[in-house]
Amino acid sequence: MNFLIMASSNPFVPKITAILNDIKGWFLALVAVVTVVVILIHSFKYFQGDGSEKAEAISNIKKTVYMGGGVFFLIWFATYVVDKMKV
Secondary structure, three states: OHHHHHHHHOOHHHHHHHHHHHHHHHHHHHHHHHHHHHHHHHHHHHHHOOHHHHHHHHHHHHHHHHHHHHHHHHHHHHHHHHHHHHO
């Protein structure tokens, strides 16, 4: 509880929140573009490959989707925690 009181009186928390909110949109757009490009690359490998290459491409597509979604969640969670620290 003392941590929240100290964080709310910290003058850097509003500045960090402002910076995170400014770059959040750009970073999320960059992550989305990179995720789509990687999925497209693996989908081309899927269409051109044989059985084992198709299985590997599907596995890589799933990993890419999980990682992209995880980054979106972590960015949301980080901004949520910082907003709650402002109190």
